[in-house]
Amino acid sequence: MTRVSIKVDGVEYEDDVEPRTLLVHHLRERLGKVGTVVGCDTSNCGACTVLMSDADGHQQGVKSCAVLAVQADDREITTIEGLSGPDNTLHPVQRAFHEAHGLQCGFCTPGMIMAAVDLLEENSDPSEQEIREGLEGNLCRCTGYQNIVRAVRAASEEIRRSGGDAEPAAPSPLAGEGHTPDSGLPRQSVPDETIPQPVP
Amino acid sequence: MTITESPGTEIGSPRRRKEDARLITGRTTWTENVTLPGMLHLAILRSPMAHARITSIDVSPALETKGVVAAFSGRDVADVQGSLPCAWPVTEDMVHPDRPPIAVDEVRFMGEAVAVVAARSRAAALDAIAAIEVDYEALPVVLDMEQAIAEGADLVHADKGTNKGYTWVFDSAEAGTGGDAGAAIDDAEVVIRRRYVQQRLIPAFMEPRSVVVDPTGDVYTMWSATQIPHILRFLLAVVTGTPEHKVRVIAPDVGGGFGGKLQVTPEELIAFIAAKRLGKPVKYTESRSESLVSAHHGRDVIQDLELAARRDGTVTGLRVKLLANMGAYMGLVGPGVPILGAFMYNAIYKFPAYRFECSGIFTNTTITDAYRGAGRPEATYAIERIMDELAVELGLDPLEVRERNWINADEFPFTTVCGLAYDSGDYAKATDRAKELFGYDELRQEQQARRDTGDSVQLGIGISTYTEMCGLAPSRVLGALRYGAGGWETASVRMLPTGRVEVVTGTSPHGQGHETAWSQIVADQLGVGFDDIEVLHGDTRTSYKGLDTYGSRSLAVGGVALYNACQKVIDKAKPIAAHMLECDPADLEFTGGQFRVRGNPDGGRTLADCALAVFAAHDLPDGIEPTLDADAVYDPVNFSFPHGTHLCATEVDTETGRVTIRKYVAVDDIGKVINPLIVEGQVHGGIAQGIAQALFEEAVYDADGNLMTGTFVDYTLPTAADLPTLVTDRTESPAPDHPLGTKGVGEAGTIASTPAVVNAIVDALRPMGVNDIAMPCTPERVWRAIQGGAA
Amino acid sequence: MIPPSFDYAAPTTVDEAVGVLRDAGEDAKVIAGGQSLIPLLRLRFAAPSTLVDLGGIAELRQVREDGDALVIGAMVTHASVLRDPLINEHLPLLVSATETVADRQVRHRGTFAGSLAHADPAGDLPAVALVLGASMEVVGPSGRRVVPASEFFVDYLTSVVAPDEVLVAVRVPKQGSWVGAYEKFNRVAQGWALVGVAAMVRRDNGSIAEARVGLTNMGSTPLRATATEQALAGADSREAIGAAAARVAEGTRPSDDLLGSADYRRHLAGVLTRRAVASLS
Ligand SMILES: Cc1cc2nc3c(=O)[nH]c(=O)nc-3n(C[C@H](O)[C@H](O)[C@H](O)COP(=O)(O)OP(=O)(O)OC[C@H]3O[C@@H](n4cnc5c(N)ncnc54)[C@H](O)[C@@H]3O)c2cc1C
Numbered sequence A: 001m002t003r004v005s006i007k008v009d010g011v012e013y014e015d016d017v018e019p020r021t022l023l024v025h026h027l028r029e030r031l032g033k034v035g036t037v038v039g040c041d042t043s044n045c046g047a048c049t050v051l052m053s054d055a056d057g058h059q060q061g062v063k064s065c066a067v068l069a070v071q072a073d074d075r076e077i078t079t080i081e082g083l084s085g086p087d088n089t090l091h092p093v094q095r096a097f098h099e100a101h102g103l104q105c106g107f108c109t110p111g112m113i114m115a116a117v118d119l120l121e122e123n124s125d126p127s128e129q130e131i132r133e134g135l136e137g138n139l140c141r142c143t144g145y146q147n148i149v150r151a152v153r154a155a156s157e158e159i160r161r162s163g164g165d166a167e168p169a170a171p172s173p174l175a176g177e178g179h180t181p182d183s184g185l186p187r188q189s190v191p192d193e194t195i196p197q198p199v200p
Numbered sequence B: 001m002t003i004t005e006s007p008g009t010e011i012g013s014p015r016r017r018k019e020d021a022r023l024i025t026g027r028t029t030w031t032e033n034v035t036l037p038g039m040l041h042l043a044i045l046r047s048p049m050a051h052a053r054i055t056s057i058d059v060s061p062a063l064e065t066k067g068v069v070a071a072f073s074g075r076d077v078a079d080v081q082g083s084l085p086c087a088w089p090v091t092e093d094m095v096h097p098d099r100p101p102i103a104v105d106e107v108r109f110m111g112e113a114v115a116v117v118a119a120r121s122r123a124a125a126l127d128a129i130a131a132i133e134v135d136y137e138a139l140p141v142v143l144d145m146e147q148a149i150a151e152g153a154d155l156v157h158a159d160k161g162t163n164k165g166y167t168w169v170f171d172s173a174e175a176g177t178g179g180d181a182g183a184a185i186d187d188a189e190v191v192i193r194r195r196y197v198q199q200r201l202i203p204a205f206m207e208p209r210s211v212v213v214d215p216t217g218d219v220y221t222m223w224s225a226t227q228i229p230h231i232l233r234f235l236l237a238v239v240t241g242t243p244e245h246k247v248r249v250i251a252p253d254v255g256g257g258f259g260g261k262l263q264v265t266p267e268e269l270i271a272f273i274a275a276k277r278l279g280k281p282v283k284y285t286e287s288r289s290e291s292l293v294s295a296h297h298g299r300d301v302i303q304d305l306e307l308a309a310r311r312d313g314t315v316t317g318l319r320v321k322l323l324a325n326m327g328a329y330m331g332l333v334g335p336g337v338p339i340l341g342a343f344m345y346n347a348i349y350k351f352p353a354y355r356f357e358c359s360g361i362f363t364n365t366t367i368t369d370a371y372r373g374a375g376r377p378e379a380t381y382a383i384e385r386i387m388d389e390l391a392v393e394l395g396l397d398p399l400e401v402r403e404r405n406w407i408n409a410d411e412f413p414f415t416t417v418c419g420l421a422y423d424s425g426d427y428a429k430a431t432d433r434a435k436e437l438f439g440y441d442e443l444r445q446e447q448q449a450r451r452d453t454g455d456s457v458q459l460g461i462g463i464s465t466y467t468e469m470c471g472l473a474p475s476r477v478l479g480a481l482r483y484g485a486g487g488w489e490t491a492s493v494r495m496l497p498t499g500r501v502e503v504v505t506g507t508s509p510h511g512q513g514h515e516t517a518w519s520q521i522v523a524d525q526l527g528v529g530f531d532d533i534e535v536l537h538g539d540t541r542t543s544y545k546g547l548d549t550y551g552s553r554s555l556a557v558g559g560v561a562l563y564n565a566c567q568k569v570i571d572k573a574k575p576i577a578a579h580m581l582e583c584d585p586a587d588l589e590f591t592g593g594q595f596r597v598r599g600n601p602d603g604g605r606t607l608a609d610c611a612l613a614v615f616a617a618h619d620l621p622d623g624i625e626p627t628l629d630a631d632a633v634y635d636p637v638n639f640s641f642p643h644g645t646h647l648c649a650t651e652v653d654t655e656t657g658r659v660t661i662r663k664y665v666a667v668d669d670i671g672k673v674i675n676p677l678i679v680e681g682q683v684h685g686g687i688a689q690g691i692a693q694a695l696f697e698e699a700v701y702d703a704d705g706n707l708m709t710g711t712f713v714d715y716t717l718p719t720a721a722d723l724p725t726l727v728t729d730r731t732e733s734p735a736p737d738h739p740l741g742t743k744g745v746g747e748a749g750t751i752a753s754t755p756a757v758v759n760a761i762v763d764a765l766r767p768m769g770v771n772d773i774a775m776p777c778t779p780e781r782v783w784r785a786i787q788g789g790a791a
Numbered sequence C: 001m002i003p004p005s006f007d008y009a010a011p012t013t014v015d016e017a018v019g020v021l022r023d024a025g026e027d028a029k030v031i032a033g034g035q036s037l038i039p040l041l042r043l044r045f046a047a048p049s050t051l052v053d054l055g056g057i058a059e060l061r062q063v064r065e066d067g068d069a070l071v072i073g074a075m076v077t078h079a080s081v082l083r084d085p086l087i088n089e090h091l092p093l094l095v096s097a098t099e100t101v102a103d104r105q106v107r108h109r110g111t112f113a114g115s116l117a118h119a120d121p122a123g124d125l126p127a128v129a130l131v132l133g134a135s136m137e138v139v140g141p142s143g144r145r146v147v148p149a150s151e152f153f154v155d156y157l158t159s160v161v162a163p164d165e166v167l168v169a170v171r172v173p174k175q176g177s178w179v180g181a182y183e184k185f186n187r188v189a190q191g192w193a194l195v196g197v198a199a200m201v202r203r204d205n206g207s208i209a210e211a212r213v214g215l216t217n218m219g220s221t222p223l224r225a226t227a228t229e230q231a232l233a234g235a236d237s238r239e240a241i242g243a244a245a246a247r248v249a250e251g252t253r254p255s256d257d258l259l260g261s262a263d264y265r266r267h268l269a270g271v272l273t274r275r276a277v278a279s280l281s
C-alpha cells in the first residue's frame, strides 16, 4: 500500500492504495466519483477522461484509466462531478451538450465533456476540423459526433462571448452533512445503491 | 399549486432532453455504479480455444488466492445452470443445441466461459482466475460457412450431425403473393448475378455489459445493462426455475445497445447462479476485450443474388440465397435476424416474383444476433448494390433505374411481393429533395472532369433508397413467423393528486430519449406541463409488463399505447368534470388541458382539478371508481414502413486507396415526428454506424478461430475525425394505422448508409474496371481492387 | 481490467532510480508516461515486480539547448514537445510528427523518450529520431553511455536500454537548414501507423543536396531507406523524386498483419515518401 493525497473536485483525500490501482478505479470505487466511467481496457475510448494537474500545476485532460492512482499523488483532479459551479450551475460545455443534443445514451458524455473542456482551454476558437481532431481520443457510438461537434462550437462561442476562458468553475468546497461524500448532491436525491459501500 | 400550462404544441417541438440533466453531470446510475453491502465481485475465466474438449479443470488453486470466496466450473453447476434460451426457433426442426452459461465438457468458441471466481474485490477475482488449471484437447475448428456445410465437414456440435441449423424459405409463388422467381430468371432479358458478403460486426455499445444480483430479501433483484428487462425477467424465471414473482429486473441507465443488449447472456445467468449459491450480492462487469469476444456479434452473411430484368430496366424477379453465420449456438433471436430481412429484399420496388432461402450455419465463433437494423441493412445493401449493377449493365443512370421500379406515391397502400402492406410513402419526393440538397448534377459534372483529367483522386456518387419494417410488431405476424413472444406494448398513466403525472412504459430506453418524447406526448394529450411528467421505465416492479426496446418499435408501438392510455384518462375524468361543472358529460369538450362546456370558454376544470377530486373522493358521481389512472396495451395492426433516399459522394485516392466522404445527404421519411432533435440524433448515429460498416469495422478470426480484433486497437470504431458532417432532411408521410402517425427511426440511418457509401466507391472506380469491393472498404482493399480492375 | 500486483518506487534522482532498478532485479520496469505500459499491464501482457516511476525526477522534465543540439529530458511529454519554444524553433519535424501521435489526452502523459524506449515499430517517433540523428543518453549501474539512434533499436519492442538502465535524455541536433515532413497513414484517426515516412532534405539551389528517409512500421525496428536517400541526392524534378521514392521499400521487411499486407505497406511507403519529399520543395 502506498499513501496518496489527491485533491478531487476541490476536496483533499488521503488514502492508502495498492500501487496497481488505476486512477479511474480509485475515483470510482474509493472516492465514489462514479460519474467518471470505464469503457475500454486499452485507453482508446476516452470515457474516463478527467482533468489532472501536471507537475507545473496546469490542468489537462488525461485518460484516468492510463494513470495509476500513485502517479496522481499531490495532483489536483477535476471530474465531471466537479465541473458545475457552486450552486450546480452548468459549465458552458455541459450546457451546450444539452442544448445541441450532443448525447444519447450518455456513457461517453463525461469523458467527451472533459475532453472538450480541455480542448477549449488550449484553443478557444476551434474550427470544426480542429474539434473533430481534438476529440479523436474519445469514442461515441450513439451520436455520429455531429451534435457533439456542434455543441463544442457553441460552447466555444459562449465562452468567448462571456469573456471567460474554459477554466472550470470553482467546484463546491466541502461536502456537508446530508450530502454524498463529495458530489455536492443532496443525500436524499441519490439512490442508495449508488453510494459505495465498504467491501466486507 | 404551480403547474405549468402546456401550450399543446409539444409534439413536433425540439425539446431538449430531460435525461440529460443527470448524464451531463455524472449523476447517472449505470449498473456498474451499483454497490451493495457485502457485495462480491465475479471474474470469468474464458476459453482461449475456439473448439476443444475440457479434459480437466481444477478451480482449487483459485480458492487459495487472497480474497477469494468461491470458485466453480461448469461441472460444479451443471445441474442448476440450465441452458440459454432461443426465443425464435424459425423452423419446426431447427437445431437448437444446449448452451450452458458455463461450458461443461466442450468449448465451442473463443471467449466462452469455463469457470467463475467470486472474491472480495475485482482485482482479487481477476488474480484468481489466472490460477485456475484447465486442460484442453483441441478439436477441429469450423469457421468457413461453405466448408461447414460441405460433405464430411467437421462439426461444431458432433451430436447434431450437421452444421446446418435450419433452412427457411419464402417463395412468392408458393405463398401466393407473387410469381415464380425461377421462371422470371429463366425468361429474363437480363440477369445480374452477384455475391455480397456482410462482414461480421460487433455492436460495441460504449457501456460494457454489467450485472448485479442481490439474493437477499424476499426476491432476487437483478440490475443489468440490458435492452430487455421484461423479456429477461421472464426467461430468467423459466431457465432457472425461479418463480417469476420472485424475480425483479432493473435496467437502470443503459449505455447504448444497438441490438447488442437484446440478449439473455451467460453472464446474467452466471451472476444469478452465483448470488443464489453464495447468498450474497454479486457484481460482474465485463472488460472491453471480454465484451468484444463474448457479447454477441452481428451480420456475417453471404448473399447470392440473381436479379431478372427487362432491357428497359424493369425488374421482373429476384432470387436470394443466404448463408447466415449463427456462431457456435443459437442466440436469443439470432436465427430470426435474416428472416427480418427476408421481407425487405424487394425494398421499394414493385417487381412481381421473389424467392428467398436462408440457412443458419454453426461455426466455432461468437454467436451472432441482432445488430442495428437486424436483417434489413443486409437486404437493403444487397438490393441497392445490385440495382446499381443493373443500371451499369443497361447504361442507365442509377436513379433512373430505381424510379422505373419503385412504388409511386399514389399506389399506397401497396401490397408487396412478400405480402406486406406498405402503409404510405413518397419515394419521388424524398429523392428529389435529396438531389437538390446534394447538388447531384454538379457533382456528376465534377466526376466527369476528374475522369477526363485522370486525377489521382476520383469522385464517386452513391445512391441508396430504402424502406424498412418498423414497429415490431403485430403479434399474430410474429406468431406466424414462430417468434416466441408478441409485439404489443404497454403504457400506464397515473394522475397524482397534485396534478402531476407519472407515466410507466414497457419500453426500455438506452439512449433514445423516451423520458422526453413520452412526456411530450402526454403533455399534449393531457394538457399538463412537460416538466410535470415523470416517465418510469426499466424496473419490472414499477413497469411490470412490457416488451422492451428494439426494432424501432418503442414509439410506433409504445407511443401509441401511451396515447391510448391518455385517452382513457380523459374518458375517466370527463364524468367527474361534468359532475363538478354540473352539466352533462356529453356537453363537455377537452382542449388545452381543460374540460369546458361546449361553447363556453370560461369556468373549465383541469385534469388536476379532477385528480384532486378523485383523491379526496368526497363528492364523485355515483358508481365512479375514484381513480384517473389508466393502462393501455397496443398491439399494432401493421408494421410501419419509413423510407428515404441517401446520397453519398466519396473521394477515392487511387494511389493509396483511401476513401474520404465528401458529402452525405439523407432525406428520411419516418412519418410524424414527436421530437425532431431526437430524430436527427438517431439518424446521425445510424448513418455513422452504417458508414462504419462500409469503411472501418470488421471482426476478424484467424485460422484457429482466435478473434484478432479483440480490443479497440484492432476493432476500429470511427472517431469524430473519421466521419463527415451529414446533411439531413425529412419528408413526412404519416403512418395511417394509428393516431400518432409515427413510424420509427432507430435503424433507418444504418440501413441506408452502407450501400450509399459502397455504391459511391464503386462508382468512382468503374472506369478502372472495378465493380465490387468487399466491406469494409479499407484503403488496401480499394487499392487492390484498382490494381485488379486495371489489370 | 486491472494490472497484476507490483511494488512501486518514486525516486527523485536518476541515481536513486538506477539503484532501485538494480536492487529490484530483471523484472523491474521503468514507468514514464505510462501510456504504453499501463494498457499492457491492464491486459496483463506485462507483469513487472516493481515499477520505478520517473515522474518525480524534476531534472528529466527539462529541454535545454546544448550548442547545435537540444537535449530533451526523459519526462518531456508529447504535449510539452508541441508547446516548447526551443523545440518549435529548432525541430519543427519533431513537432509535426508529434502532432500525429495518439490523441490529446495520451499526448499529455506520454513522453518522447518513452516512445523511443518502448521501441514499437508502429510508433511514430523512432523513425523521426533516426532521421534527426538523435542520440540517447542512457544511465545504468556502470555509468552513462550515449547511443546513436541508428544503434538504439534492436528488435520489436526492444531497445538497447537494459532492465537496470534509464534513458535519461535524447540529444537531437537542430535541423538547421534541413527541412522535414512526416507522412503517417492510418485507418482511423486514433489508429497506429500502418506505415509512416519521416523525410528530411537539405536543398542546394533548387535541387536536393542531401536527404534522409526514415520508415515507421516497415520492419521490426524503424529503418533508414538508404537506397532512396542516395537516389534523392541531386534530384531536381518530380520525376526524379518519384523514381527515388519508388525504391523506398528496398531492404525492408514489413509485416503482414491485420492492418495491412507487406505488399501494400511497400506500395504505401513509396507513395508516402514521394509525397513527403515533394512537400518539402
Ligand atoms: C490510445 C493510444 C494511442 C497511441 N497512439 C500512438 C501513435 O499513434 N503513435 C505513437 O507513436 N504512439 C502512440 N501511443 C503511445 C504513446 O505515444 C506513448 O506515450 C509512448 O509509446 C510511450 O511513452 P510513455 O512515456 O507513455 O512510456 P511508458 O508507457 O511509461 O513506457 C513504455 C515502455 O518504455 C519503457 N520506458 C519508458 N521510458 C523509459 C526511460 N526513460 N528509460 C527506460 N525505459 C523507459 C518502459 O519501461 C516501458 O517498457 C498511443 C498510446 C495510446 C494509449
Ligand code: FES
Pocket: A037, A038, A039, A040, A041, A042, A043, A044, A045, A046, A047, A048, A049, A063, A064, A065, A066
Ligand atoms: S476507459 Fe477507455 S480510455 Fe479510459
Ligand code: FES
Pocket: A102, A103, A104, A105, A106, A107, A108, A109, A139, A140, A141, A142, A143, B206, B255, B256, B511
Ligand atoms: S452518447 Fe452513447 S456513446 Fe456517446
